[in-house]
Amino acid sequence: MHPPISVSSVWRRPVSPILCRFADGDVDLVVIGAGYQGLSTALHAARAGLTVQVIEAGDIGGGASGVNGGQVIPGLKQDPETLIVEFGLEAGERLIEFSAGTADVVFDLIAREGLDVEHMRCGWIQAAHTDMAMEAVVQRNRQWRVQGADVALLNGADVALLTGAEGYRGGFIDRRAGVVNPLALVHELARVATEAGAGLVLHDPVTAVRREGSFWRVDARSGRSLRARKVLVATNAHSQGLVPNLAESLVWLHSFQIATEPLPAEFDFILPSGQAVSDSRRILVYYRRSPDGRLVLGGRGPMRAPRSAGDWAPLEQALHRLFPMLGKVRIEHRWFGRVAMTQDYLPHIHEPAPGLVMAAGCQGRGIGLMVALGKPLAQYLAGGNPDALPLPISPLRAIPLHRFRRLGVAAHIAWYRLLDGLGR
Ligand SMILES: Cc1cc2nc3c(=O)[nH]c(=O)nc-3n(C[C@H](O)[C@H](O)[C@H](O)COP(=O)(O)OP(=O)(O)OC[C@H]3O[C@@H](n4cnc5c(N)ncnc54)[C@H](O)[C@@H]3O)c2cc1C
Numbered sequence: 001m002h003p004p005i006s007v008s009s010v011w012r013r014p015v016s017p018i019l020c021r022f023a024d025g026d027v028d029l030v031v032i033g034a035g036y037q038g039l040s041t042a043l044h045a046a047r048a049g050l051t052v053q054v055i056e057a058g059d060i061g062g063g064a065s066g067v068n069g070g071q072v073i074p075g076l077k078q079d080p081e082t083l084i085v086e087f088g089l090e091a092g093e094r095l096i097e098f099s100a101g102t103a104d105v106v107f108d109l110i111a112r113e114g115l116d117v118e119h120m121r122c123g124w125i126q127a128a129h130t131d132m133a134m135e136a137v138v139q140r141n142r143q144w145r146v147q148g149a150d151v152a153l154l155n156g157a158d159v160a161l162l163t164g165a166e167g168y169r170g171g172f173i174d175r176r177a178g179v180v181n182p183l184a185l186v187h188e189l190a191r192v193a194t195e196a197g198a199g200l201v202l203h204d205p206v207t208a209v210r211r212e213g214s215f216w217r218v219d220a221r222s223g224r225s226l227r228a229r230k231v232l233v234a235t236n237a238h239s240q241g242l243v244p245n246l247a248e249s250l251v252w253l254h255s256f257q258i259a260t261e262p263l264p265a266e267f268d269f270i271l272p273s274g275q276a277v278s279d280s281r282r283i284l285v286y287y288r289r290s291p292d293g294r295l296v297l298g299g300r301g302p303m304r305a306p307r308s309a310g311d312w313a314p315l316e317q318a319l320h321r322l323f324p325m326l327g328k329v330r331i332e333h334r335w336f337g338r339v340a341m342t343q344d345y346l347p348h349i350h351e352p353a354p355g356l357v358m359a360a361g362c363q364g365r366g367i368g369l370m371v372a373l374g375k376p377l378a379q380y381l382a383g384g385n386p387d388a389l390p391l392p393i394s395p396l397r398a399i400p401l402h403r404f405r406r407l408g409v410a411a412h413i414a415w416y417r418l419l420d421g422l423g424r
Pocket residue numbers: 032033034035036037038055056057058059060061062063064065066067068069070071072073204205206207234235236237238239240242255256257298336337338339362363364365366367368369370
């Protein structure tokens with residue numbers, strides 16, 4: 001029997017106050033959604049002199065930005081050579097350069113703006129549990145070394161020493177990466193964006209965006225309404241209904257997480273240097289220590305909202321498989337959120353009508369990506385030159401048979417879990 005469900009994230013926000021206000025006339029830019037994408041863009045647009053209004057349906061970071069694992073990993077799911085094949089030499093190299101620097105942008109921003117965000121730049125380990133998985137990290141390491149990145153291969157003993165976990169053949173460390181308190185990051189982004197002049201309102205879902213002459217009219221549920229020259233729809237995995245085909249261009253999945261009680265000193269050998277880790281299983285788990293010494297572990301959950309604490313059971317099993325010595329440690333937090341995937345595992349920028357812009361599809365890598373995308377998005381929204389963007393603007397297309405695609409993904413997850421369980 002599992003205890004009754006109690007969903008609470010381990011992350012706490014800083015106490016810094018944030019001034020919420022609504023514009024009293026037309027604005028240059030309305031941003032829909034107060035996650036990393038919306039707030040980073042709002043910050044840079046306001047600094048560039050645009051009048052900006054952010055409108056958020058829930059709380060700051062109420063989407064993925066406030067509940068994620070806090071692993072700041074540069075690069076994309078696809079490795080450099082795949083990006084060159086996908087985009088050609090020039091555009092591919094531009095995207096590689098941008099994606100290589102996304103973690104730099106996050107940690108530089110924290111330092112430069114004095115953000116009250118617990119963080120540590122200690123690297124990310126991709127741990128390989130089979131020879132096949134090891135071959136994949138060898139390729140990844142080779143491709144990033146060609147780019148001059150600070151990455152290295154690890155043997156099984158290295159991974160055991162750095163993680164304290166059992167059962168890995170080896171892995172790869174990317175020293176550009178690190179960890180942050182994700183909720184603090186989005187909260188502090190809201191603070192600096194509003195201090196830079198952006199307006200922000202919370203708990204007021206936008207219900208309609210429509211063309212009105214040379215402006216966009218944006219209506220919210222409370223009856224608030226305003227006109228903007230440009231609109232950024234920064235709703236990502238939480239997109240629904242505002243822009244035709246946006247939600248249908250994505251498959252969203254649930255990522256579930258657990259956090260133990262703060263671990264006693266006898267477990268200091270678990271992630272002693274604080275790295276973030278993802279493992280190589282098809283249904284991967286990712287883990288890290290929290291600033292107060294918990295082990296925080298996440299992975300793919302059911303496609304539906306959780307019904308009982310049993311929905312987190314596969315994560316607890318993974319925790320005990322990796323760290324059997326933690327048998328008696330209590331799980332104190334369980335929570336979940338939505339991740340947006342695309343069919344080609346790449347993020348996309350769309351502009352289905354002039355001045356209506358959106359970026360979506362982070363494949364669980366959105367901290368660095370969306371914080372770093374804020375500046376080029378703001379430059380594009382201010383000036384209209386697509387060369388400012390690290391990705392080409394792509395057509396907004398629904399995935400064929402979208403509704404069934406989610407069922408297909410659920411079936412794949414069950415199959416992959418079985419293969420992972422068999423160690424293949
Ligand atoms: C459990 C979990 C773990 C993850 N772990 C990591 C990790 O370790 N590292 C990493 O890099 N990435 C991770 N990710 C992914 C990362 O969190 C996201 O890619 C990133 O936060 C996306 O930011 P965003 O601003 O684009 O979207 P979001 O943060 O989802 O923001 C979208 C916002 O739009 C708002 N919204 C939606 N509709 C409306 C409307 N009609 N009107 C107004 N507002 C609206 C939502 O309320 C929401 O606040 C994880 C995600 C999850 C869910």
